[in-house]
Amino acid sequence: MTFDLLITNATVLDGTGQDPFQATVGIQNDIITLIDRQQENQYEAARTIDATGLTLTPGFIDAHAHGEPLAEPEFHNFLAMGVTTICLGQDGFSPDQEDVRGWMDEVDAVKPGVNIILFAGHNTLRMLSGAKYDPVPSEAHYLKMEELLADAMQAGCFGLTTGLEYNPGYYAGSAELNRLAKAVGKHKGMLMSHMRSESDDAIAAAIDELLEQGNYCPVQVSHIKVVYGKGRQRGEEILEQLRRARARGIQVTADFYPYTASYTSIEILFPEWAKKPFDYAEVVRTRGEELREFLKEKILFRNGPEATQIGSGPFKGKKLSQIAEALHKPFELVLLEDIGPYGAFGAYFIMDEELQETLLLDPYTMICTDGSPTMNHPRSFGAFARVLETFVKQRQLLPLQEAVRKMTGLTAETIGLADRGFVKEGYKADLLLFDQQEIKATATYEEARQLATGFRYIILNGQLVKEQDQISPGRSGSMLRKAYAPSA
Numbered sequence: 001m002t003f004d005l006l007i008t009n010a011t012v013l014d015g016t017g018q019d020p021f022q023a024t025v026g027i028q029n030d031i032i033t034l035i036d037r038q039q040e041n042q043y044e045a046a047r048t049i050d051a052t053g054l055t056l057t058p059g060f061i062d063a064h065a066h067g068e069p070l071a072e073p074e075f076h077n078f079l080a081m082g083v084t085t086i087c088l089g090q091d092g093f094s095p096d097q098e099d100v101r102g103w104m105d106e107v108d109a110v111k112p113g114v115n116i117i118l119f120a121g122h123n124t125l126r127m128l129s130g131a132k133y134d135p136v137p138s139e140a141h142y143l144k145m146e147e148l149l150a151d152a153m154q155a156g157c158f159g160l161t162t163g164l165e166y167n168p169g170y171y172a173g174s175a176e177l178n179r180l181a182k183a184v185g186k187h188k189g190m191l192m193s194h195m196r197s198e199s200d201d202a203i204a205a206a207i208d209e210l211l212e213q214g215n216y217c218p219v220q221v222s223h224i225k226v227v228y229g230k231g232r233q234r235g236e237e238i239l240e241q242l243r244r245a246r247a248r249g250i251q252v253t254a255d256f257y258p259y260t261a262s263y264t265s266i267e268i269l270f271p272e273w274a275k276k277p278f279d280y281a282e283v284v285r286t287r288g289e290e291l292r293e294f295l296k297e298k299i300l301f302r303n304g305p306e307a308t309q310i311g312s313g314p315f316k317g318k319k320l321s322q323i324a325e326a327l328h329k330p331f332e333l334v335l336l337e338d339i340g341p342y343g344a345f346g347a348y349f350i351m352d353e354e355l356q357e358t359l360l361l362d363p364y365t366m367i368c369t370d371g372s373p374t375m376n377h378p379r380s381f382g383a384f385a386r387v388l389e390t391f392v393k394q395r396q397l398l399p400l401q402e403a404v405r406k407m408t409g410l411t412a413e414t415i416g417l418a419d420r421g422f423v424k425e426g427y428k429a430d431l432l433l434f435d436q437q438e439i440k441a442t443a444t445y446e447e448a449r450q451l452a453t454g455f456r457y458i459i460l461n462g463q464l465v466k467e468q469d470q471i472s473p474g475r476s477g478s479m480l481r482k483a484y485a486p487s488a
């Protein structure tokens, strides 16, 4: 038997969370065809890597990511932190076109730098169906949304996402979400949700709303966090709410990024009545004072202008307090006059470390970046490396095999990705080789766009795409389609 690639003397963490074992791993084409724990056997191979001292794991799977594979197919920021597969279509937004198959074929044609998984986005379906900003869709709109969803699932999407803090998802009530969850269940998909609220005072109700959808299909809390909440106890309360749901048969999981600042459009600070479809200039003219008061209270509630750091546009890298000082005006007027609801993205330091750690350690929590190749937040370049560096190595809160499970097997099983996420014979050869001591997340809030370092070898679909510090210019990712198998 001759292998294309043979990895000898590897310490394997297979993605299940089990203890490591020593093995020789052989790859033919894009498949793992040998895992031999008897190390004395000799094999022929076109290339052999001696992995003495290195850990071999499945390639990491990012449960919640952003990016435009057709515009920027490289995804080096993901590869450099060990991510070989990313889940797109998040927060309710998928490619803005009815022809999902066509989009998938185009992605294959450009050959992305990582594997791409797609979810259909509820906000996008709402726009395409014509329901748009209507609080209650008509029956015709419902039927159209269901048709679009069915088509997306048949094309190979893994489920539906919602983004209920964004327009027009904001307008959808529970009846609509339950009806769509039923359709997701029928197509054997899952539903991931950027919930209606992540604020301490409203998150329990938001989770209950999602759990109701969990009666019809598996559900996932996207980028789980409690904004303004504090302490381990509060984290435990949230986890307890999820555990109780599990005890009554609901499949619920969560994804998580290891930073205490969120990052999103500055529109999150503005009231509904100042955002699309309303005309912002008109709102400023007629309700300017009210808007100014709203923004001031909102920022003060969100830990003040020092806790908001602008991440794009002309004020990139500056805190709202610094911009206010430079422009000699109150911070709320900077938002109202100089930035506006669509003028920038921002990082918001609104989370508590102890609380977030509690959420991370739960066995049903998997890792995501919620990042993209262009997003100016360290999570885009560092999330997976930071979990290994900070939570496994430095603070020893997570055993390495458990961290790896949260980045691989747990995610694959949860989303229904059949042939990846584990080091197993017959599985696709997405593999990482690294020394845990060497992994570093170098991205910071000030300098977000810095590649993580330390992964020695990265294998994607059987191809060596990273060797030492060199990411190969040829891309080896592909569009991953879920086999369509609806409920009877």
Ligand SMILES: [Zn+2]
Residues within 6 Å of the ligand: 091, 194, 222, 223
């Ligand atoms: Zn989100």
